[in-house]
């Protein structure tokens with residue numbers, strides 16, 4: 532396993548968290564300060580308002596901090612947006628792009644997601660590019676077609692294991708308590724691995740593939756044991772340090 536393939540356990544706080552929540556971030560930062568962190572990379576993506584303070588809290592912790600979206604431009608007249616350079620300026624190292632909630636709420640298209648990922652990379656950030664089918668698409672048997680299209684159009688040319696992470700997040704599994712079956716996750720991840728290999732050659736094997744959608748302390752061990760699942764993107768269960776750390780702890784068994 533190359534360094535780039537160290538599994539990544541990422542938390543996405545979405546539009547949750549105020550200064551009161553800094554105690555949870557501190558508890559997560561302290562809770563991952565142990566030898567397991569050499570094998571598992573951890574990341575938390577709080578709202579942008581907490582980025583700078585969060586990175587300061589993680590000064591002496593292996594917990595990385597990232598943002599939940601960025602603008603594709605460098606700076607300028609884009610009210611309400613933040614640039615990748617601003618995230619880097621707050622010592623963030625990752626940014627999520629193309630989350631289905633951004634695609635749904637803000638109309639982010641594959642082309643825009645690709646531009647955002649490229650902007651993130653230009654600022655030195657690793658982009659976590661989210662893909663995944665809706666319930667309708669799943670029922671129509673279109674899951675793999677959707678993944679092919681989204682990966683083709685959302686991932687920038689020249690993507691590497693350092694610049695890019697892909698998160699498979701079935702839209703119907705997000706925040707619903709539903710998860711795909713083990714064979715379904717396996718099939719989706721094997722398919723994405725092949726797509727990346729075909730497009731990027733050997734480097735395509737270094738791009739980590741996360742699973743996201745109702746991952747929690749109860750199902751984490753099973754999901755992280757699936758072939759080509761190189762980590763998790765966790766929403767609801769990342770808000771409480773106890774849950775985040777329980778999922779992190781699941782990796783102990785995997786690597787025992």
Ligand code: PGA
Pocket residue numbers: 543700704705706707743744745746764765766767768
């Ligand atoms: P969830 O969200 O874990 O709450 O389902 C995952 C995500 O949207 O990244």
